[in-house]
């Protein structure tokens with residue numbers, strides 16, 4: 001947890017401001033949150049009813065992303081983030097943070113922070129402790145927090161100048177509350193042909209049609225669509241990468257690992273598949 005990032009957070013119980021006292025976050029009502037050994041804060045309000053990504057899922061995601069398979073998406077996100085910053089330059093005293101909601105291992109946020117001015121602070125929320133543990137080391141300017149994105153965000157009003165949301169949950173009213181009026185939300189959703197060759201060969205979950213349109217419907221009236229970019233690339237994956245890309249997502253809840261491994265073993269040694277996602281920018285409604 002970076003001292004400079006604390007001002008963007010708020011107490012999940014009483015919405016009071018937080019301050020750092022040694023290795024404990026404290027609010028004026030004396031709610032307190034000890035930092036974990038790895039430096040992240042746990043601001044969960046209560047035990048959650050959601051499945052959380054497991055260490056195996058998080059490990060597969062970290063290895064797959066570190067191998068650079070989704071680099072076209074990472075690069076597009078970093079470039080669009082830079083444009084958003086240039087369009088809303090902010091004040092020298094408080095520029096607002098870059099918030100990643102459901103940010104996983106911090107892979108995307110680290111790339112975005114590298115593309116933005118040096119003073120920019122990153123705050124990442126995720127419900128999975130194994131993910132947040134990794135995120136806490138993903139970038140020197142990244143502060144990682146365990147939080148439930150469906151239970152109110154533990155962030156101050158107007159804390160964020162830019163919000164990232166990549167294949168992750170989004171509560172429109174809360175995103176609007178924490179986003180500055182001149183800020184931008186960058187959301188990434190899969191298109192129906194995302195990883196389609198693997199979906200067919202391995203009987204994976206299918207992407208709903210028109211996810212980007214449904215996203216815009218669900219974010220209205222709080223956030224309004226600005227521009228949209230389609231990112232498409234051909235991926236060449238060996239068996240290890242195929243196993244990782246399946247294990248890192250929701251398919252890991254639905255597939256028996258032994259059955260999946262047997263199916264992957266029957267594939268040719270390298271498989272060609274498609275990265276097909278939409279990067280959609282939204283602005284707060286006025």
Ligand SMILES: C[S@@+](CC[C@H](N)C(=O)[O-])C[C@H]1O[C@@H](n2cnc3c(N)ncnc32)[C@H](O)[C@@H]1O
Nearest residue numbers: 053102103104126127128148149150166167168
């Ligand atoms: C498909 S992963 C995407 C992670 C990251 N954005 C990426 O693309 O690498 C979805 C993420 O959302 C997190 N998540 C799921 N439900 C959540 C919730 N209610 N609150 C916060 N995070 C949640 C998961 O732990 C996981 O890290």
Ligand SMILES: [Zn+2]
Nearest residue numbers: 011014027031
């Ligand atoms: Zn409090």
